[in-house]
Amino acid sequence: MTETILEVHNIGVYQAPGQPIITDVNFEVREGDIVILQGKSGAGKSTLLKALAHLTLYEGEIDYRGKTPQSYGIPNYRTRVLYVPQRPSLLPGTPREFLKVVTGFKSHKSQHTLDIHEPIRVGKAWGIEEELWDRNWSNLSGGESQRVALAIAVGMRTAEILLLDEPTSALDAQTSITVENYLTQLTKSPDSNLKAAVWITHSPDQSKRVGTRFLRIADGTLREESSYV
Numbered sequence: 001m002t003e004t005i006l007e008v009h010n011i012g013v014y015q016a017p018g019q020p021i022i023t024d025v026n027f028e029v030r031e032g033d034i035v036i037l038q039g040k041s042g043a044g045k046s047t048l049l050k051a052l053a054h055l056t057l058y059e060g061e062i063d064y065r066g067k068t069p070q071s072y073g074i075p076n077y078r079t080r081v082l083y084v085p086q087r088p089s090l091l092p093g094t095p096r097e098f099l100k101v102v103t104g105f106k107s108h109k110s111q112h113t114l115d116i117h118e119p120i121r122v123g124k125a126w127g128i129e130e131e132l133w134d135r136n137w138s139n140l141s142g143g144e145s146q147r148v149a150l151a152i153a154v155g156m157r158t159a160e161i162l163l164l165d166e167p168t169s170a171l172d173a174q175t176s177i178t179v180e181n182y183l184t185q186l187t188k189s190p191d192s193n194l195k196a197a198v199w200i201t202h203s204p205d206q207s208k209r210v211g212t213r214f215l216r217i218a219d220g221t222l223r224e225e226s227s228y229v
């Protein structure tokens with residue numbers, strides 16, 4: 001039987017008391033799932049991913065492998081259920097400097113799989129030459145910084161679930177497919193830590209290519225669909 005990784009019970013996020021962005025969200029993520037999260041702009045998709053990563057206040061419960069996020073320690077939990085923003089906003093310095101900082105965190109160090117060269121290798125597979133790692137973030141194009149940030153998230157090899165917030169929105173069609181194939185194959189590989197993803201996209205074509213399950217947020221709550229609609 002396929003193992004459940006994440007169980008989400010009655011999640012609600014509020015922008016102010018009595019003003020919910022999302023309520024009564026229930027679903028689970030199992031090994032091998034690439035869960036497409038769809039919904040209109042402003043529906044609450046990013047809000048839900050941030051709640052799953054414990055990056056925003058929420059009510060309700062999250063179980064990761066049968067335990068609460070707190071029981072892992074929140075920084076450690078966040079490396080396993082890892083949110084990848086659409087673009088790294090306003091980061092100082094260069095990607096290589098950023099990589100050195102994040103790989104120095106105790107929560108990452110405690111995991112034996114870490115290899116700081118792996119993100120650079122992943123980036124190369126997506127057309128990111130090594131010299132770009134020494135350029136300031138502010139001097140990278142939108143598509144370059146998006147791929148570098150994703151390469152860091154993937155190359156750390158700490159995540160079991162990636163929470164992907166429009167991960168290819170700044171990429172051309174061909175590069176987007178290269179990244180998609182890499183992520184879907186990694187999710188299926190028995191040697192990989194990565195077991196699943198929750199993936200926001202506005203692209204019906206991308207949803208069909210990568211999705212194994214389809215969730216939609218509408219009117220402040222979530223429902224499962226049989227396909228992208």
Ligand SMILES: Nc1ncnc2c1ncn2[C@@H]1O[C@H](COP(=O)(O)OP(=O)(O)OP(=O)(O)O)[C@@H](O)[C@H]1O
Nearest residue numbers: 014015016021039040041042043044045046047048
């Ligand atoms: N920190 C916050 N405080 C108050 N309101 C917020 C906050 N974050 C998000 N919102 C509001 O919550 C709603 C959902 O935002 P969210 O970013 O989750 O939407 P989304 O579905 O990801 O949209 P898009 O497709 O445009 O990225 C929006 O109305 C947004 O303005």
